[in-house]
Amino acid sequence: METIIKVQNLSKSYKADKVLDIEALDIPKGQSFGLVGNNGAGKTTFFSLLLDLIQPTTGHIENNGIIVSENEDWKPYTSSFIDESFLIGYLTAEEYFYFIGDLRNTSKAEVDELLAEFADFFHGEILNQKKYLRDLSKGNQKKAGIVAALIGNPEVVILDEPFANLDPTTQIRLKKIIKDLSAQKNVTVLVSSHDLMHVTEVCERVVVLDKGQVVKDIYTSEATLKELELYFER
Numbered sequence: 001m002e003t004i005i006k007v008q009n010l011s012k013s014y015k016a017d018k019v020l021d022i023e024a025l026d027i028p029k030g031q032s033f034g035l036v037g038n039n040g041a042g043k044t045t046f047f048s049l050l051l052d053l054i055q056p057t058t059g060h061i062e063n064n065g066i067i068v069s070e071n072e073d074w075k076p077y078t079s080s081f082i083d084e085s086f087l088i089g090y091l092t093a094e095e096y097f098y099f100i101g102d103l104r105n106t107s108k109a110e111v112d113e114l115l116a117e118f119a120d121f122f123h124g125e126i127l128n129q130k131k132y133l134r135d136l137s138k139g140n141q142k143k144a145g146i147v148a149a150l151i152g153n154p155e156v157v158i159l160d161e162p163f164a165n166l167d168p169t170t171q172i173r174l175k176k177i178i179k180d181l182s183a184q185k186n187v188t189v190l191v192s193s194h195d196l197m198h199v200t201e202v203c204e205r206v207v208v209l210d211k212g213q214v215v216k217d218i219y220t221s222e223a224t225l226k227e228l229e230l231y232f233e234r
């Protein structure tokens with residue numbers, strides 16, 4: 001299968017502290033890829049490197065053949081929601097979605113079409129609220145950020161802890177959204193999560209980070225949840 005994300009000799013250190021160290025990692029196009037690991041394991045660091053939000057200490061990441069820290073051409077087909085800092089607090093959800101649509105060459109009508117697909121996911125709490133994004137609850141901000149990341153048919157979608165702060169109904173809907181993106185639209189979806197059940201249900205592959213290193217790389221099967229639970233129990 002065609003590789004879309006290629007990691008080579010990647011490390012990130014803060015002074016003497018090496019917080020990420022991945023010699024090689026290839027993610028094929030269309031894979032739903034899950035990243036797990038305890039607090040401080042390096043998940044957000046990895047996503048931040050992938051989005052060129054921080055600079056690697058050594059090595060690099062390629063996104064569809066483009067070294068992300070050297071060239072911006074990966075941006076039109078890559079989107080993400082890492083945290084609320086990705087939102088624009090003084091816009092309403094609609095204003096924000098149309099703004100992202102402008103950035104991604106997506107018309108208002110196309111954005112509306114996409115939003116209509118997410119009516120259930122929004123559960124009546126995002127659209128037509130006359131509320132600024134900064135005044136939405138944490139969970140509703142997350143919903144808005146996740147859907148915004150899907151505007152413009154991105155090929156790579158990166159979501160940091162997408163299930164955290166969401167109610168159970170929304171978690172179930174989000175699982176279906178992520179599965180469909182990968183299975184039906186061949187979108188490469190990278191998610192991090194502390195929820196082993198969600199991640200094994202949604203992701204074809206789960207990688208475990210521990211102190212910045214890949215300690216497990218599993219193609220998800222019936223046995224994966226148990227394997228991960230045993231690993232984290234130790």
Ligand SMILES: Nc1ncnc2c1ncn2[C@@H]1O[C@H](COP(=O)(O)OP(=O)(O)OP(=O)(O)O)[C@@H](O)[C@H]1O
Nearest residue numbers: 014017019037038039040041042043044045046194
């Ligand atoms: N700017 C920084 N300066 C120093 N250390 C940092 C900096 N940013 C991150 N770190 C350290 O890098 C390590 C990895 O952090 P990271 O946020 O990637 O972990 P994580 O797996 O996402 O954790 P969590 O599950 O808690 O979100 C941590 O030890 C953290 O303290």
